[in-house]
Amino acid sequence: MGVEIVEGVKIVERLERFVLREIIMKIKNILGNYPLCFALAAMFVLNGYSKPKPAAEAKADARKYLVFELTNIRLRDTVCGYDEAVHHLVSELGTNHPSSDRMYAFGLNGMPLLTRSVAVLNDQVNLVFDIAEKHDVPVYFHIDPVYSIGMENCPVGEEPALRFWEHPGMCEWVNFPAEGQTSGQIPRCWVNWGNWVKLSNAMPNYESPELKRFYKSQLEDGVLKPIKERLSVLEQEGKGYLFAGLNIGWETRFQDKSDLVGQAITNTANASEIMQEWEQAKTGYAALHTKGWDDARLTRVAKERGVSNDRLFYDLCAESVHDNMEMLAKIACEYGFSKSRIFSHIVAIESCDEGSRSGTNVESPPVWTALNDYCTPGFTLDKRGAAVYDLDEMRKVFKARGHEFKYGAVETYLFHYQTGAEYTAQRNEFFDNGTTLISVLGAVYAPYYASHSPFEMNKDQAAAIRNWLNP
Structure with missing residues (x-):
């Protein structure tokens, strides 16, 4: 042999x-x-020349996935965990056909890349692969490299090898260090996902050399290694389709709460936690400081370039957003994963003037930051919600940067498309215009909540999805 x-x-x-x-x-x-x-x-x-792809790989690249990220489902739960939720999906949508180029999948949302141990991440990967094999439903992995959810109240024995939030130089700041200081002020991470929530006590400094090394070790040992081990066995069994993809971003950006100055913001989950006035500012200062910037240099270079300080700050932050996703995508690509199955993730609101709150708001990075040579660009896209977009403008950015217009609609919602016809039109807009994967959040019923969520999949939407799966 x-x-x-x-x-x-x-x-x-x-x-x-x-x-x-x-x-x-x-x-x-x-x-x-x-x-x-x-x-x-x-x-x-x-x-330009490359060896022809094996038939199985070419077919995998052409396959379209409709992913249901189980954002409102607990991974393990006696009432309804991921196992029960995927069983519910199968009962609603039927079984996937292994030879089909159209499949639905479930997604593991917000893997705690920076806030849990390698062992915890390994356990999550293996658990969801067990569920994928049990129900013959592909699984999609979505890490959290941004918000650092779970840093508080981490169970004993599950702590990461490095607690970056205990090191000011690895955290983001709302100002450059004052004279005699080594760091700026570290704001907490706040988001408005329908209601204001404080997610964590710090966000990462994307440019920290120590943190970059930790990103790499956590991603390789905690996520990529166990996925590859399971995938190798599945591919030998002709079940490689059970891996739908890996999202290495989560609306990657810096925090910018400068448009909230003077407003009273309270954590919905804990009324005693209030956003401080000094937190109503933008971050990015730690990343820039790590790269050698300060107020004086920022002012001098902005003047030389004929732009405002805010514009230069925004552009420099955009570079860091791009570089963080490129770094993580490259790590995954070099570990042996196909570019077509790796996705970056930002909000594409910058492509649409209507949705732009500010041309210099660092929470809305430019479209090009999602593009690199190691992954498929991914975007939050919700034209009837807060994440408005313009596919024509996005296409222009791809072309200008020498990229084929292929992308992932990696965060979408059913809520604004209640009828089967409305949802079919939205889904077709993506699948007919460059995307190979659509991820839907919050669509699976969680029985431990008092009432149904308006984001859940209804009967008309389920019928439209079944029709798509079986053309």
């Missing part, structure tokens, strides 16, 4: 050399210049 494999490799290598010679000869016939021929052929091989 070993000799046969070696001979097979030699045959492939000879075929590749033959292809290269053919390329060179065809160019020479046109240009009549051997040195130029070799240069152009090399460019073609490096940039």
Whole structure:
């Protein structure tokens, strides 16, 4: 068997050399210049030529997934955990067909990349793969590299190897350090997801060298390694379709609460927690400080470039947002995962003037920050909600940056599309215009809540999804 494999490799290598010679000869016939021929052929091989993908991989890349991220379901619960929720999905939508290029999947939302141990992350990966195999429903993984949910009240034994929030240089600030200080003020992480909630006591400094190393070790050891181990076995069994993808962002951005100055904001989950006046500001100062910026340099360079300080600050923050997602995507790609199954994630509101609160609000990074060479760009898209977008403008950005218009609609909602016809139109807008994956949040019924959520999938929407699955 070993000799046969070696001979097979030699045959492939000879075929590749033959292809290269053919390329060179065809160019020479046109240009009549051997040195130029070799240069152009090399460019073609490096940039344009690639080995044909195996049929299974090509089919996987073409498969379209409709993911239901179980945002309102507890992973383990005696009343309704992920196992019961996926069973409910199967009862609503039927079984997937392994040979189909259309499948529904469930998603593990908000994996605590920075706030739990590698062992906890491994356990989550293996649990949801067990559920995926049990119900034959693909699983999609969505990490939390931004909000750092779960840093408070972490159970003993589940703590991460590094508590970044205990190190000011690894946290984000709302100002540059004053004279004699080594850090700025560290605000808590606040979001308005229908109601104001304080998610954590700090957000990460994307530029911290120590934190970058921790991102890498947590992602590789906690997430990528167990996924790859399970996926390798599944692929041997012809069940590689059970891995729907990996989202390495979560609306990646900096925090900017400067438009809330003077407002009284209270944590809905804990009325005793109030947003402080000094927290009503923008972050990004820690990232910029790590890269050598301060107020004086910011003012000087802004003047040299003929832009405002706020504009320069926004552009520099955009670079950090881009670089954080590129770093995580590259780690996953180099670990052996296909670019088509790795997704970045920002809100695409910047593509639409109607939705832009401010041209310099760092919570709304530009579309290009989601683009890199290691993943499929992903976006929150909700035209009837807060995450408005313009696909035509997004397409222009992709083209200007040399990217094919392929993306993931990695955060969407059913709420604004109550009829089957309305939801079909929204889904088709994405699948007919460049996306291979749509992720829906909050759509699965959680029986431990007193009432049904308006975000849940209704009968008309379920029927429309079944029709899509079985054209």
